[in-house]
Amino acid sequence: MKRLWVILLYGMGVTLAARSGAVRFDFESGDLQGWEVVEGAFGRLVSDRTKEHHGGAPYTKVGTFFLSTLESADGTRPDDRFEGVIESPVVVLESPEVTLRVGGGKGDGVYVALCTLDGREVAAARGANSQTLQAHSLSVPACVGQPVFFRVVDRAVGSWGHITLDHVSCQGRVDAQASARRFEARRREVARVGNTETVDRLRAGIRELGVGFPGRYPAAALLQRLDALDADGDAGALEAFAREALVRENPLLNPTPVLFVTRKQYRPDHHNTATLFVSCELNARSYDTEGAFKILDVGRGTVTTLFAPGPGVTMRDPDLDFAGERLVFAMRKGPQDDYHIYTMTVAGTDLRQLTSAQGVADVDPVWLPDGGILFSATREPKYCMCNRHIMCNLYRMEADGANIHQIGKSTLFEGHASVMPDGRILYDRWEYVDRNFGDAQG
Structure with missing residues (x-):
């Protein structure tokens, strides 16, 4: 997974009681209380979620806030794709006992560790593959009188690839100068x-x-x-x-302009939908995007808009003809429409609609050497066998949209075609392979 190196600096809000020597990281200030993301990047790290994501049981946190590597950036959904490391300010321990509440995964890649100043991990706590924040106690007598810090590690993605933390308590004092030097x-x-x-x-x-x-x-x-x-x-x-x-300076980029697509991010869904969200399908409501075609001139360092049809309209899959004169692409004009095939000039003029079948999605068009167009479409009704998502096969037609006929007959999805130098078609397809034996799909 690609990682982003991000450093976040927050004001320190550690709960300190100078007379008792108590240090408590409870995140009740709503921020990281001086902790920093030292590797990777996360969504909403300090969460005030009240109920568990699955099942709706109350979160077993202390107070309002807790730390979580699971929350999406907007805090509305779980997202186990984040990876990184978060570390605390330096604490000089005055007692060997440390208590904390930890939830989330129990795998090797997700845990909370107590570290010496040189980064060595001397004690750790993990979740139990559960959203429940369970109480843990660490005993580190060899660290009494020494500077230490806490490290939250999330180097896992997928199921239970996250960690949650709350109410880290110990006896000691925060060393602000040592913290600044270490960060x-x-x-x-x-x-x-x-x-x-x-x-x-x-x-x-x-x-x-x-x-x-x-x-x-x-x-x-x-x-x-x-x-x-x-x-x-x-x-x-x-x-x-x-x-x-x-x-x-790249000779592949600087001689001619580069066409690219901008759009609002598709809503997450199962991979077999191919982000079609066909209007007659059970997940049609997931269509919520719009976009534009833009031109990057690398030599000049400029970006201009070629075609932006307006709110709720999405373009995708542009392909340039062999003469360099016309673009073919798929466009959908809103939730009640479906993707259809269009062409226009490279100047963004002379827009022509080639397909218009109702309740049908036509996508992934490419120009063929003979001037025809190859594309994927849901025109032959078929569904993914583990749900009701509609699948595509390969079709071809003339440049004006005439003589549409099917050339692919596999039982599930065929798409993302491109023309090879010798004129053959390279495309991907997937279908169930030994489904009763395992989860392999090819």
């Missing part, structure tokens, strides 16, 4: 690792472009500059250089 060291560590990965990948990309485009791509000069930037270690300068070396 700064962590930021430098992350930047150093990120820079190393960036430089290695940049160097490989520059060399590959140099081999592919000798005389057209200044690989030698760019590699010399990269060596100097690597020695300097400036992450911002490396990022700017990467855009120059791999985008603005």
Whole structure:
């Protein structure tokens, strides 16, 4: 999973009682109380959710807020795709006992650890594959009088790939200066690792472009500059250089404009729907998006809108004809409509609708060498065998939409076609394979 290196800095709101020496991270201030995300990225880390996601039982938290690596960015749904590490301020322990409440997964990749200042994990607690926040106690007599910190680790995705935490309590004091030094060291560590990965990948990309485009791509000069930037270690300068070396100087990108699609993110659904949300299907209400065609001019560094038909309208799957004159694409004009095939000029004019069957989705069109159009459609009624989602087969038609006929007959989905250099069609399909034996689908 691709990871985003994000550093979040929050004001410290740790509950302290100076006379008793109590330190409590309960997140009741509604923020991270001085904890920082030192690796990865998450949604809404500090949650006030009152009921469990599945079953609706009351959350076994203490107070209003708790820490969770499960919540989506808007806090409305669970999302087990997040990965990363969150660490606490430095605490000098005055007693060996630490109590905390932990829920979520019990796998090796999700846990809460108590660490010494050098990052060594000396004690840990996990969930029980349950949303219940269970009470844990850690005893670390060897750490009394020593600076320590807490680390929340989420290096898992999928079922129970998350951790929840609340009410971390111990006797001691927060060392603000040690915390600041340690977080700064962590930021430098992350930047150093990120820079190393960036430089290695940049160097490989520059060399590959140099081999592919000798005389057209200044690989030698760019590699010399990269060596100097690597020695300097400036992450911002490396990022700017990467855009120059791999985008603005790229012979694959800079000679001609690049067409791309912008749209509101599709709602999550089962993979077999292919985000069609056909108007007569049980998940039709999941259609909630709109978009536009835009043009990136790499040489000029500009983005312009080619075609933006308006609210609720979505375009997808554009393909350019072999003459470079017309685009073919699928467009849906709203929840009551379905995707149909259209063409227009590369200037965004002369819009023509080629298909219009009601209750049918036509998507993934591509131009064929003979001037025809290949596309996927739900025109032959069939359903995914484990639910009622409507599937597609391959069809072809003339450039004006005439003579539509089916050329694919598999029992489930056929789509995402492209034309190979020799004129053959490359596409994907999936169907059930030994369904009673296992979950493999090919």
